[in-house]
Amino acid sequence: MTQLQTHNNQSWFDISVWIYGTIDYALTLALQNNSSLTIDVPAGTFIDVPDLPKNARILVALKNIPATSVSINETVYPTVGIGSMIIETNFTVR
Secondary structure, three states, X not given: OEEEEOOOOEEHHHHHHHHXXXXXXXXXXXXXOOOOOOOXXXXXXXXXXXXXXXXXXXXXXXXXXXXXXXXXXXXXXXXXXXXXXXXXXXXXOO
């Protein structure tokens, strides 16, 4: 078993793809590290990584470290256009 440090915006699914090339071990990783599968792992956390089979073809093709988690604070809302309009404020129905 080895230890790895997590990156910003990583979920257990991202970490599983990064290490093993598949999401199949996301639950195993979460349980191994006394965590829930649905939470985002804080950046810089050291996690225990068990030695499990890897999908070599995916790992060779993987050029970047997956980090797909997005928090509500990072969501970008439009400032112009139909997505920003509020009825009777800046949108008039005639």
